[in-house]
Every structure is written in C-alpha cells, then in structure tokens.
C-alpha cells in the first residue's frame with residue numbers, strides 16, 4: 001500500500017486526510033531550540049546532516065506527521081550559487097544584493113553541486129528513517145528567490161518588483177538562471193531520496209496579472225514539465241501564496257499534482273478552481289493554531305467539511321508561528337485524524 005500522502009497526490013480522496021504542517025520543525029519545539037543552540041548559525045544547521053536529519057525527524061516523533069519535509073531553507077539555493085547568505089539574529093536573512101547583469105556574472109552555478117552535497121546527504125540518510133511518512137524535498141520558486149537575491153533581505157521587495165519592470169532583460173536572465181538551477185536542484189533531491197517535491201512561491205501574490213504569468217506561472221510550468229520528464233511519477237506541490245483568482249490558471253498551466261492554498265483562500269472556491277484529480281493542501285490560519293481552543297476547532301472543522309470527498313492534504317495556510325504551544329499542535333492532529 002502506498003504512503004497516504006502519495007495516494008492523495010495521485011488523485012485519491014483518502015479520509016481522514018494526511019496531515020503535516022509548514023515549518024513543522026522550528027522554534028516552537030523545545031527539542032529544536034536545543035539543537036539550534038548547539039549549531040554555529042542557521043546556515044550551518046542546514047549544512048550539517050547529523051543536525052538537519054535530527055530536526056527533520058523531531059515533528060514525526062512527537063506527532064507522527066504524514067510527511068517529513070527536508071530541514072533546509074529556500075535561500076540555500078542563492079547560497080549554493082555563491083551569493084553570500086547570513087541570518088542576522090532576530091532579523092531574518094541578509095544577502096549582498098544583485099541588481100544588474102554584472103552581478104549575475106559573479107554567480108557560480110558550476111559550484112552548486114559541491115555546495116548542496118550536505119543537503120543531499122541529509123536526504124539520503126532520512127529516506128530509510130521516515131517510515132510511513134512521505135519525504136518531501138523543496139525549493140523556493142524563482143520569483144520568490146529572486147526577490148531575496150535582488151532586495152538582499154525580506155519585506156515587500158520594492159526594489160526587486162520595480163526592477164522587474166525597469167530592467168526586464170536583467171530580471172528575465174535571473175529568473176531563467178533560477179529556473180534551470182531549481183530544476184537541477186529538485187532533480188538532485190529526488191535522486192537522493194525525496195518522494196515528492198514542493199515549490200514555495202511565498203511572494204507570488206505581490207505581482208500584477210501580467211508579471212504573475214511571466215514570473216510565476218511560466219517558470220513553475222517549466223520546472224514541473226522538466227521534472228515530469230526526468231522523474232515521471234514523482235509528484236510536485238506548487239504553492240503560489242496569495243495567488244487568489246489565479247489559482248486555477250496556475251494549476252492548469254503547470255499540471256502539478258498538488259496545489260498549496262494560503263490562509264485567505266475559501267476552500268470551496270479553491271475546490272472549484274482546482275478540480276480533482278489535482279490535490280489541494282492547506283489552509284488553517286497559523287493564528288488559529290496559535291490561539292487554539294474553540295477558534296481552532298471551528299476553523300479546522302470548516303476546512304475538513306469543505307474538503308471531504310476530494311484529494312486533500314491538511315496543512316496550515318503558512319508556517320507554524322514560533323510562540324505556538326506544542327500541545328495545541330497535538331490537539332489539532334487529533335481533530336484532523338478523527339476526520
């Protein structure tokens with residue numbers, strides 16, 4: 001019998017649905033904070049297989065999640081391309097910004113295999129350890145990763161989004177470079193043991209319709225098509241966060257097996273926009289999980305009611321928030337598993 005998450009991504013309406021949570025490994029877990037305190041910094045944590053394997057498995061041990069997502073970060077691809085990356089304590093990521101074609105020439109795509117080797121080693125070690133859980137590899141989508149590479153930090157990315165209009169030649173080259181690098185990176189993750197892959201386009205919803213098609217849908221379609229060719233049968237989940245009414249166009253153009261839906265999406269409407277056999281994945285508000293109690297119960301029940309009978313993976317609409325109580329996560333899992 002195939003793993004439940006893989007059955008859902010093959011189009012089956014498994015009930016109760018499989019469940020995992022974005023950022024299920026992270027600061028809300030005391031056992032994560034303990035490992036994190038022993039690593040020099042976050043980048044080193046991602047690049048040390050002993051530690052990355054351990055934190056990937058922590059939420060499986062505690063909750064028996066139906067998926068293990070590789071512990072890494074979407075910004076490890078810019079790191080692997082030779083752009084400096086550091087996580088400023090309490091402030092988020094910092095990269096030396098790249099804003100012109102000359103900046104692109106300084107990147108080192110040939111160095112990627114060497115720099116991602118420890119990440120692939122983490123996957124190779126995880127695969128025999130995940131049991132009935134599905135091992136998910138991931139990457140950031142080209143647009144979201146480009147935002148950080150151009151801006152040099154998080155936020156609303158005013159420089160990156162303006163440059164996409166002002167210097168389309170530069171932006172096109174950056175997106176094309178990232179599309180190619182992402183295909184190779186995800187293919188390498190599959191070869192190292194990932195059973196499904198997820199493409200995080202966290203900032204897709206910042207784009208107007210024309211750039212959304214150009215910088216979100218087209219690169220995701222290229223990535224999905226090429227991965228299907230190289231690794232037929234390995235499913236992909238696309239997560240174009242805050243895509244709104246463009247969700248259906250994204251699903252149709254990419255042919256992904258699963259679409260992640262964010263907190264703002266009405267589940268019934270998503271179900272119409274993205275019909276079976278494509279699976280949906282989401283979308284409990286991380287704040288409802290933080291609050292717990294009746295608010296969480298009501299929100300969870302309404303998602304389950306809307307998704308019953310179609311291929312569905314229960315998840316959050318965005319990542320677990322650090323102040324979340326681990327006990328509340330256990331309560332959520334019990335409700336989802338009761339169907």
Ligand code: 1CP
Pocket residue numbers: 021022023024025026027036042069070071072073074075092093138153154155200202318319
């Ligand atoms: O201090 C710490 O311990 C670091 C916090 C942290 C963690 C736990 C960061 C920094 N990244 C991660 C892990 C991570 N990031 C995973 C691992 C697996 C899991 O889900 O359990 C994944 C899939 C990501 C993906 C990621 N990183 C995204 C896409 C999803 C999303 O949340 O929108 C994005 C946008 C990032 C960038 C990033 N990495 C870390 C931070 C604080 C941020 C956000 C920066 C910002 O824009 O402010």
